[in-house]
Every structure is written in C-alpha cells, then in structure tokens.
Amino acid sequence: MGKSQINIFKESLLPKGGYKGxxxxxxxxxxxxxxxxxxxxxxxxxxxASPKAKKAIKSAVNDLNIYPERTAVRLRHALSKFYGGILKPDQFVTDNSGVALLEMIERAFLSPGNEIIVCNPAFKPYHMFAKKLGASVVDVPLKGKYYKLDIPNILKAVNKKTRLLFLCSPNNPTGTHISMEQLDELLPQLPAHVVTVFDEVYYQYADAEDFTTALPYVDAGMNVIAVNSFSKAYGLAGMRVGYGYTTEKLAKYISQLIRPFHLNTLAMDSAIAALQDKxxxxxxxxxxxxxxxxxxxxxxxxxxxxxxxxxxxxxxxxxxxxxxxxxxxxxxxxxxxxxxxxxxxxxxxxxxxxxxxxxxxxxxxxxxxx
Ligand SMILES: Cc1ncc(COP(=O)(O)O)c(C=O)c1O
The missing domain is CATH 3.90.1150.10 (Aspartate Aminotransferase, domain 1)
Structure with missing residues (x-):
C-alpha cells in the first residue's frame, strides 16, 4: 500500500467520546x-417482553430464510390499526430503533450550514450526528425548577437556517412533560421550514391531565414527526424497533432514506404482536x-x-x-x-x-x- 498524506479522520466532526451506553x-x-x-x-x-411478542418470535423463526417485507408494510398497517385508523399506513416510518429513526430524520433534513434546536437537559443522540452533517446545535435550555419549555427563547432562536426542533415529552432525563397548552402556543408560531421532532417514547407512562402526544398536531397537518420506540413499555429493547408518524408528505420524504428490508422478521413480528398486547x-x-x-x-x-x-x-x-x-x-x-x-x-x-x-x-x- 502506498503512502498518502490525505487525512480521512474527521474527529472534530464526530460526537466527542460517542454515546456512552x-x-x-x-x-x-x-x-x-x-x-x-x-x-x-x-x-x-x-x-x-410482552408474552405475545415472545410467542411471535418463536413462530417467526421458521421463516428466517425469507427476506422480510421491503418497507415494513405489515407493521405500518398494524400501526394504522393501532391508531384507530386516524393515521394511514403511509404516515408511518419505521427503523431499527428510536435512535436510528432520529438519525434518519437528521440525515433527511440537515445540510452544512443548517441549525437544530435542542432544549437541555435532553437525550444526547439529538445532537450526536448534527455536526457530521455540517449543522450546528443551538441550545435553548428548559427553564425553572420544573424544567419548562422556554417558548419565547425557542422562537427567538429560530432563523432561516433552522431545520429541526427537538422536543421530548416525557423528557429524558428530567421525567417532566410539555403541556398541551405549551404546544398549542408554540407549534403554530413556527415557520414552515422548521420541522418539530417530538420524541414521545415514554408516552404510555404519562398520567398528567395536560399531557398530549403529537397525534393531534400531526392529524392537523403540522410539520411534526413523532418518534416512538418498542424498547420501553413494550419491553423489546433487544429487538431494536422504532417508528415515527407524521404527515404523508414528510413520511414519504424521509422514507427515501430507509434501507430496503431494514426491519428483520423477528423484530417486525414481535412489534406487531406487542402492539396488540394491551x-x-x-x-x-x-x-x-x-x-x-x-x-x-x-x-x-x-x-x-x-x-x-x-x-x-x-x-x-x-x-x-x-x-x-x-x-x-x-x-x-x-x-x-x-x-x-x-x-x-x-x-x-x-x-x-x-x-x-x-x-x-x-x-x-x-x-x-x-
Ligand atoms: C428520549 C428517548 N428517545 C429515544 C430513545 C430511543 O430508544 P431506542 O433507540 O431503544 O428505540 C430513548 C432511549 O433511551 C430515549 O430515552
């Protein structure tokens, strides 16, 4: 092998120390x-894990020689049914975990010079990939002892370069939530070039009266992508399945980045069974x-x-x-x-x-x- 002076390592663009699980x-x-x-x-x-999911995995073992569906169509139909038909199968995107989906969303929307907004304390992976994609991270910290969203400062931070706003409710690591009132105030004020990524992977546990998922906002056609996971309440962290729901337009756009046959058969079958295990x-x-x-x-x-x-x-x-x-x-x-x-x-x-x-x-x- 000949010597080369070209440095292929771009350490400064990678997340410092990576994600420490x-x-x-x-x-x-x-x-x-x-x-x-x-x-x-x-x-x-x-x-x-859900017993129904475990049973589904056992029977899916017989089909391991066959490729799964190319675009997880069965899971997207099951999700549409799970949401009572309010969302169509084409409004869902699936990936190998919530984190994988977050990364796919960043790859879909971020180019050099763009900005994302995060509200710390926040889940670290939101800003792990942004730098490598040439985007910068603007932090508008949650405020006060109850970690509330700082709406005036989020709106101030939005500019022509902003592409993604990451919100999380219930929030990791604070466990606090964003009220429906706050979302009703914030989301309509965002310009059309800003997509809100609404991470709701812990939504099943929320019991506050003013808690909401992103469903009403997606249903109203807003530029919102809800991120969900089978790793938490469904007990399938080892299977690595995540899904998002959004408008058909945004789902179609993001889906262009999905790898063919991305969800393996065991992951898909277990997720479908877990959805039914009320x-x-x-x-x-x-x-x-x-x-x-x-x-x-x-x-x-x-x-x-x-x-x-x-x-x-x-x-x-x-x-x-x-x-x-x-x-x-x-x-x-x-x-x-x-x-x-x-x-x-x-x-x-x-x-x-x-x-x-x-x-x-x-x-x-x-x-x-x-
Ligand atoms: C807020 C939040 N979002 C997303 C995820 C992603 O979960 P997974 O990649 O296991 O689907 C997690 C996992 O801890 C999380 O806490």
Missing amino acids: GKSKAEVAALVGKKKVYKLSSNENYLG AYIKKTVDLVLTEKEYIYKALDKLGVKYWKTQANFITIKPKMKDKLFEEAMLKSGVMVRPVVNFGAPGCIRVTIGDREANQAYLRALKKVLK
Whole structure:
C-alpha cells in the first residue's frame, strides 16, 4: 500500500467520546462480584417482553430464510390499526430503533450550514450526528425548577437556517412533560421550514391531565414527526424497533432514506404482536404508576431531591458527586445512570423496577447516603 498524506479522520466532526451506553448486567455482576444485579440504568421494562411478542418470535423463526417485507408494510398497517385508523399506513416510518429513526430524520433534513434546536437537559443522540452533517446545535435550555419549555427563547432562536426542533415529552432525563397548552402556543408560531421532532417514547407512562402526544398536531397537518420506540413499555429493547408518524408528505420524504428490508422478521413480528398486547401494557404501566408513588415516599423520607416523573424513571440529585454515587450504588449491585452528558450535572436517573428492585435501590441509597 502506498503512502498518502490525505487525512480521512474527521474527529472534530464526530460526537466527542460517542454515546456512552451503560454497562451490561453481566459486566457489572463480574465487576462487583455479585450474583444479583438490578439494572435500573436504561429505562427498560422490568417485567420483560410482552408474552405475545415472545410467542411471535418463536413462530417467526421458521421463516428466517425469507427476506422480510421491503418497507415494513405489515407493521405500518398494524400501526394504522393501532391508531384507530386516524393515521394511514403511509404516515408511518419505521427503523431499527428510536435512535436510528432520529438519525434518519437528521440525515433527511440537515445540510452544512443548517441549525437544530435542542432544549437541555435532553437525550444526547439529538445532537450526536448534527455536526457530521455540517449543522450546528443551538441550545435553548428548559427553564425553572420544573424544567419548562422556554417558548419565547425557542422562537427567538429560530432563523432561516433552522431545520429541526427537538422536543421530548416525557423528557429524558428530567421525567417532566410539555403541556398541551405549551404546544398549542408554540407549534403554530413556527415557520414552515422548521420541522418539530417530538420524541414521545415514554408516552404510555404519562398520567398528567395536560399531557398530549403529537397525534393531534400531526392529524392537523403540522410539520411534526413523532418518534416512538418498542424498547420501553413494550419491553423489546433487544429487538431494536422504532417508528415515527407524521404527515404523508414528510413520511414519504424521509422514507427515501430507509434501507430496503431494514426491519428483520423477528423484530417486525414481535412489534406487531406487542402492539396488540394491551393487557401487558396495562400491567407494565400499572406497575410503574404504583411503584413511583412508593419511591416518592421513600425519597421524601430520606430527604433526597427528585423530580416527579411522567416516565418510567425518576431523576434524583443526591448530595454527592455523581460518579462516586454511581460507583457506590454499583457496589450494592444497583445500576443507575448519571446524566451529566444529557445536560443535567449532579443528577442520577433511576429506572422504576418491580418492588424487589426498588427496595434494593432504596436500601442501597440509604447506605450510600449515610
Ligand atoms: C428520549 C428517548 N428517545 C429515544 C430513545 C430511543 O430508544 P431506542 O433507540 O431503544 O428505540 C430513548 C432511549 O433511551 C430515549 O430515552
């Protein structure tokens, strides 16, 4: 091979340090020498996957020699049915996870010189790919102790270069939500060249009266793309399936970037079955709603600062360095997630588990804070 002076590595355009996902349960178990490890660091469904989805995977194994549908048409029809026919199959886009869909949306809309708006604390992947695409990131932080959307400053930040506005409700990592009133105020004021990406992957858990998904806004024909995932309430994080819904025009445009046969057969069949498993979603949501009240009470007793949640995790701010806190919790076999790289320094996000896991978490917390 000849020598070349051309540098192919563009480190400055790549996300610094990449996305740091948490450790696996097995890694932690080996590290701390414990048999029982409670993984409360990735907001997965503590009950496992929907039984209907597991059954579908078993029977789909017989068809692994056959390519799946090229554009996930079966899943898009199932989604249309799930949304009561309000949305047509052509209003859905699917991809190998919510994160993959977020990246596809950025690839579809961002060119050098464009801008995106994020509202920190926010899910890190929103701005992971923007730089590489030549776009810059404008942060309009959530404001006040309840992390509300700063509508006047979002509108001020919008200019001719803005292409995407990322909103998340319930928000990761704060667990807070954006009210219907705020969306009614903000969305109609955005110019037509700004597309709102509305990340609602935790929507099943929200119980606030003024909570809304993006459905009414998409149904009204606004430039809004809702992002959803099968990794959370459906318990299929290992299958990697995400979907979005939007106007037919935007869906058609984004879909041009979908790789043919992108969803594998097991992923597609499990997602379709999980959508129909209403009883399982109810069981999952009921557990989270019960357990969050149990955890609030214990946190109040311990005097730990936390934010009330609309999702399946509770973010706390212990009076201790986040890294030290994480390590101390690990020693008790409890995996939690510092969210400094999501723009929330000193905060720790803890997934709501079943009663056994939550008791293990609270026991470890008491010990660590002593
Ligand atoms: C706010 C938010 N959006 C999207 C995702 C993407 O999930 P997945 O890529 O597993 O579908 C996550 C996962 O943690 C999330 O918290």
